[in-house]
Structure formats: C-alpha cells, structure tokens
Amino acid sequence: MQNTYRNIATLPSVDILVIGAGSSGCMAALSAAESSGYLVMLVERYGFPGGSSTQMLDTFYGFFTPGDSPRKIVGGLPDLVVNELDGLGEIFLRPNTYGAGAGVNYNPERLKNVWDSLILRSGIRYLLHTTLIDVNPLTDGRYECIFWNKSGLSQVTASRVIDASGDADFCHLAGFAYETAGEKEPAQSMTTTFRMANVDLEAYEKAGGKKILKELMQATAEPLPRKEGSAHAMNVKSCISTVAVKVAGLNALNVEDLTKAETEGRKQAFVFEKFFQKEVPGYADAKIIGLSNQIGVRETRRVYGEHRLTKSECMAASIPDSSIFLCGAPIEDHREGKNGESETHWEYIPGSGVYGVPYGTIVPEKSQTVWMVGRCFSATHDAHASCRSMAQTMAMGQAAGLAAVQSLSREEAASVIDIKVLRNSLYKASAVLEMPGNPAKTGAEEWKHNFM
Ligand SMILES: Cc1cc2nc3c(=O)[nH]c(=O)nc-3n(C[C@H](O)[C@H](O)[C@H](O)COP(=O)(O)OP(=O)(O)OC[C@H]3O[C@@H](n4cnc5c(N)ncnc54)[C@H](O)[C@@H]3O)c2cc1C
Incomplete structure (x- = not known):
C-alpha cells in the first residue's frame, strides 16, 4: 500500500531500523552495528536517548539476583554501559536489601551522554526528535516507515525493524497482534519520579x-x-x-x-x-x-510473540535451550489496592531463583523481518512484571540486534532463525546464558570487577 502523504522526504534505505532509543533500543542498535557492516538507524521521539533509564530512573536492576547469594546474570554489551559510567566515577551499588537484588545506581544525566557517545562511536545513523507515525508493509518483507520531526515528514525503507518504542508503536501500525494492558487484568500503575x-x-x-x-x-x-x-x-x-x-x-x-x-x-x-x-x-x-520528563509507564501493549512468557515458566526456574538471556527478578506488580489503598505485590522466583527467556518472546507471531524488545516483549501480565528491569531490557536489545544481523546475513526469517547460531553469537559477545556457578562478590570493588 502506498502512503498518501504530501511533502514527504525520502531518506536513504537502511538495513536495520530501531524505533525508540530506550535501554532496549540503544542496546539493539549498538549490538547490530558492532557485529556487522550493516547500516543501522536509530530514531527517538525525544531530544535525548535512554527512555525510562534517563527520563525518570537512576538504577539498573536485574544484573544481579536478589538474596544472600547473588549471581550476576546479565553480561555482554550491557556491561559496557556500566563500565563507561564506572570509568567516569558515576556509579555505585545499591545494596540488596529487598526487591529486585543489588542495583547499579548511576547519574541519569551522565547516562544520556554515555548512550550518545556509544551510539555516535559505532556509526549508527541517529535521529533524535523523530517520531514514527505510520508504517507501510511492502510485499518483499521490508517496511516503509514514516516519521515526523521538525524538518517535516520523511520516509525510510528498512529491511529489518526492531520495535523498541515501549508501547509497540511499530507493531501496532504494522498490524501485529498484541494484548493491551488493562484489558484482561489491571494494568500496572504509572509513576512520576x-x-x-x-x-x-x-x-x-x-x-x-x-x-x-x-x-x-x-x-x-x-x-x-x-x-x-x-x-x-x-x-x-x-x-x-x-x-x-x-x-x-x-x-x-x-x-x-x-x-x-x-x-x-x-x-x-x-x-x-x-x-x-x-x-x-x-x-x-x-x-x-x-x-521525570514524563510519567513512568510500566506496561501498555504486549505483542503476541512466537513464544509468550508465562508466570508458570518464570516460577519453574528453568533455562530452556532457546533462552537468549536470564532473569532472576521477582514479580513486582504495582497494583491499585483495595479501598483505593495502593499496594505492590512481590513474588520471588523459587529454586535456583533464575529462569531463561526464550528467543520467541522478542519475535512477533509469524514475523519475517521484525522483532520487539523491552517492555512490549511477549509475556503475560505477571511474567512481564518480573522480566522488565533494565538489565533484562538491555539483554533483549543485545539479542535482537544480533538476530537482525543473522537474519540478514543468513537470509533467515525472524521466526525460524537458527537459535543455536544466535546463542553462539551471544556467547561470543559475553552474554550470560547459563546460571553462574559462583556467587557474585559483595564488596564495592569486587562488584566493579564483575563489569570488566
Ligand atoms: C516508574 C517506573 C520505575 C521503574 N524502576 C525501575 C528501576 O528502578 N530499575 C529498573 O531496572 N527498571 C525499572 N523500571 C522498568 C524499566 O524502566 C523499563 O521496563 C525499561 O526501562 C523499559 O525499557 P524500554 O527500552 O522497553 O522502553 P523505554 O525506556 O520506555 O524506551 C522507549 C523509547 O522509545 C521512544 N519512543 C516511543 N514511541 C516512539 C515513537 N513512536 N517514535 C520514536 N520513538 C518512540 C521513547 O521516547 C523512549 O525513549 C521502572 C519502570 C517504571 C515505569
């Protein structure tokens, strides 16, 4: 279907287009650019990168499991971000007193600058103040994406697209199926920090x-x-x-x-x-x-994927062969409580305290050329309430970037990609795909050592 916009500029086509420069989108773009010679483009509607990581927050959760014997379960490119911040003296570890485990506290203003430098260094085509407003699927699997920014309307044809908009704007406009939070179960509440x-x-x-x-x-x-x-x-x-x-x-x-x-x-x-x-x-x-620059939104559209992560899978604490990253965060469900009282419901992962998240959770059903990462990935309400910390959204981004590269270089459709090959690329990129044997250390210096 051709679009009917007047006065629209046509930009050069790209190999991989990432929509949204939040923690998952920045990581997806970096991962794709660092592992290939493909032309990667990253667009963001605001004037700065980071999404929730810089709009309103200052602590990465999800790198470590909660409890007395924490394990570091996310590695690879997400470590690079922490290392950059560490090198600038901009992190400290928030102790594991309760909640999602030890957090990595950072200065969010500095993080904007770190995301910028990593993106610019890697040669990504980077457009801020640019909002995706429409999508035309082409018959060969590519997508024509329409943007609005201060220069006016523009369109880009992309061979592969990673939707990291948080709200799954691309998937919505491209016609992929999703569940909207609040339809079947109450949506998690919003928070201005x-x-x-x-x-x-x-x-x-x-x-x-x-x-x-x-x-x-x-x-x-x-x-x-x-x-x-x-x-x-x-x-x-x-x-x-x-x-x-x-x-x-x-x-x-x-x-x-x-x-x-x-x-x-x-x-x-x-x-x-x-x-x-x-x-x-x-x-x-x-x-x-x-x-916060805008109110924090915990969940909206959750795209139906080739695999849908469920609470029972999280609670089984197993790591299937199709896993592309790990999560040990409890279900942390911010609900409206009885009589207007608010409450947060916590439920911890039993056993090893860690589960693996299958590749299919970042692939829309039957998708050939599209992935979704971050808070619009495929999960039920309660599984999502566990698997949404930023170490996990970054890990999803890393995996999706590599998957998009693999899909292009091996001409594999997103939904049937060879997961063994993808996992091998993730291993090479230092991602953690198995439960670490040794507990993470607890002294500040030793924690830092974990990021090297
Ligand atoms: C109140 C609150 C507190 C939280 N606390 C923590 C915490 O302390 N630690 C932790 O690890 N996690 C926390 N989380 C969870 C975590 O922040 C999110 O799950 C995670 O940041 C989501 O990352 P994302 O990349 O999917 O989305 P986002 O960070 O929302 O990024 C999406 C990006 O896409 C852009 N975008 C959206 N639509 C378009 C469009 N149409 N065109 C172009 N760009 C677009 C947005 O501007 C944004 O930059 C919290 C979440 C909330 C809401």
Whole structure:
C-alpha cells in the first residue's frame, strides 16, 4: 500500500531500523552495528536517548539476583554501559536489601551522554526528535516507515525493524497482534519520579533511614496517595530520588488519560514533598528539583510473540535451550489496592531463583523481518512484571540486534532463525546464558570487577 502523504522526504534505505532509543533500543542498535557492516538507524521521539533509564530512573536492576547469594546474570554489551559510567566515577551499588537484588545506581544525566557517545562511536545513523507515525508493509518483507520531526515528514525503507518504542508503536501500525494492558487484568500503575536536593542524609540515616520513613508514611495524616515507596540517595551529594507516586486506572495509550496521569503525577509529587519536609528527619530544607520528563509507564501493549512468557515458566526456574538471556527478578506488580489503598505485590522466583527467556518472546507471531524488545516483549501480565528491569531490557536489545544481523546475513526469517547460531553469537559477545556457578562478590570493588 502506498502512503498518501504530501511533502514527504525520502531518506536513504537502511538495513536495520530501531524505533525508540530506550535501554532496549540503544542496546539493539549498538549490538547490530558492532557485529556487522550493516547500516543501522536509530530514531527517538525525544531530544535525548535512554527512555525510562534517563527520563525518570537512576538504577539498573536485574544484573544481579536478589538474596544472600547473588549471581550476576546479565553480561555482554550491557556491561559496557556500566563500565563507561564506572570509568567516569558515576556509579555505585545499591545494596540488596529487598526487591529486585543489588542495583547499579548511576547519574541519569551522565547516562544520556554515555548512550550518545556509544551510539555516535559505532556509526549508527541517529535521529533524535523523530517520531514514527505510520508504517507501510511492502510485499518483499521490508517496511516503509514514516516519521515526523521538525524538518517535516520523511520516509525510510528498512529491511529489518526492531520495535523498541515501549508501547509497540511499530507493531501496532504494522498490524501485529498484541494484548493491551488493562484489558484482561489491571494494568500496572504509572509513576512520576522526582528528585529532591538539600537533604541531610546523615540526619536521615541517624533517625532510622528507610525504616523510619516506612513508619512515618504509614502514620502520617498527609493525604499520601501511596504509603510505601523508595527514596534513595543519588549519585549527587545531598540529593535523593523517589519512586513513590502512584497513578492507577488510566490508559497510557489514550491521550486524555495520559494528560490526566501527567497532571495527577505532578500533583502527587508535591504532596510527597510536603510530607517529607514536615515529617521526615533531614528533609526540612529539601525541595523537589526535578520531576521525570514524563510519567513512568510500566506496561501498555504486549505483542503476541512466537513464544509468550508465562508466570508458570518464570516460577519453574528453568533455562530452556532457546533462552537468549536470564532473569532472576521477582514479580513486582504495582497494583491499585483495595479501598483505593495502593499496594505492590512481590513474588520471588523459587529454586535456583533464575529462569531463561526464550528467543520467541522478542519475535512477533509469524514475523519475517521484525522483532520487539523491552517492555512490549511477549509475556503475560505477571511474567512481564518480573522480566522488565533494565538489565533484562538491555539483554533483549543485545539479542535482537544480533538476530537482525543473522537474519540478514543468513537470509533467515525472524521466526525460524537458527537459535543455536544466535546463542553462539551471544556467547561470543559475553552474554550470560547459563546460571553462574559462583556467587557474585559483595564488596564495592569486587562488584566493579564483575563489569570488566
Ligand atoms: C516508574 C517506573 C520505575 C521503574 N524502576 C525501575 C528501576 O528502578 N530499575 C529498573 O531496572 N527498571 C525499572 N523500571 C522498568 C524499566 O524502566 C523499563 O521496563 C525499561 O526501562 C523499559 O525499557 P524500554 O527500552 O522497553 O522502553 P523505554 O525506556 O520506555 O524506551 C522507549 C523509547 O522509545 C521512544 N519512543 C516511543 N514511541 C516512539 C515513537 N513512536 N517514535 C520514536 N520513538 C518512540 C521513547 O521516547 C523512549 O525513549 C521502572 C519502570 C517504571 C515505569
């Protein structure tokens, strides 16, 4: 089908097109470019890369399993990002007290710069401020993709496409089937994150830190929308970052709802600010200095893939031969609780605490030339709630980049690719595909050593 746009520029065709420069998209583009001479293009609707990793967050989870004997279960290109940040003195390890295991805390502003440099270094054609708005499937398996940016409308023909838009915009426009979160089960809530400066962290820790914060949240008369959440030290002195706001029951694919969510998220952030200033030791003079660039969206479209990851597969803690990366994060489901109370439901992976994620979860059903990575990969609601930390989304990106290269070089359709060959490429790229025998070390220096 030909498009009917007037005044549209035709850009040179590309071999591999990646839509969205979030953690999964940056990694997919880097992985494809680093392992081939193919022309790779990466487009991003905002003016900076990173998606959630830089729009609102500051901690990579999912590199390590939770618990007393943590294993490092993601490696390869995602390590490169951490190493770059480490080389700049921009990371520290957040201890494994609860939740998804030890986190790698970074300065998100520096991460934008690190993603930029890695992308530019690898010769990727990189367009910021560029939004995918339409797709024409061609009869030979290629796709004509239509973009809008300040230069106007443009179109690019791509032989292979990796949808890393988070919301599966490409798959939606190209006609692939998906489930929209909220249709069958409640969608996970949305969160505006915020950062506060001028916090006396010493006074806060002396008063009881996290423990006292939890008690104060439960006891306060302030109308907190959620009586739990994390407020953790940042990479910048006297600053904290929070994941506390909770906006539930709205559809992030509906612009009226999304507008409500943004305004509600900002309102809630200042309710939290007042609570912190009035009641939490060390926060009397603290103020919000930054809200997330947009409200954090946990799930929208989950594309139906050649394989659909389910909760029972996660809980079986097995690593099938078709695995392309590992996950040890618990199910962390942010739901709307009873009587308007919010709650987060946690369920840990039993046994070895680790499961393998099959290749088919990043391939839309019957796809010849398309992959989807990151939070729109193929999983049920609860499996998705486990397998969405950024180490995993980066690992998916790495695998999809290599798969797209393999598909081009060996003329293999996405859905029937030789997985043994792909896994071999992943091994060579230092990806972790088997449960590591040895526990990861716990001292900061030794943790760092793991990234080398
Ligand atoms: C509130 C919240 C807290 C979280 N906390 C953590 C945490 O602490 N640690 C952790 O590891 N994980 C956390 N997660 C999960 C994790 O952040 C996400 O699962 C992960 O970042 C998703 O990565 P992604 O690449 O799939 O999508 P995104 O990061 O959303 O990237 C998608 C990119 O595509 C771009 N895009 C979208 N549509 C288009 C289009 N049409 N055209 C061009 N570009 C487009 C977007 O601008 C964006 O840059 C959290 C998630 C949320 C929402």
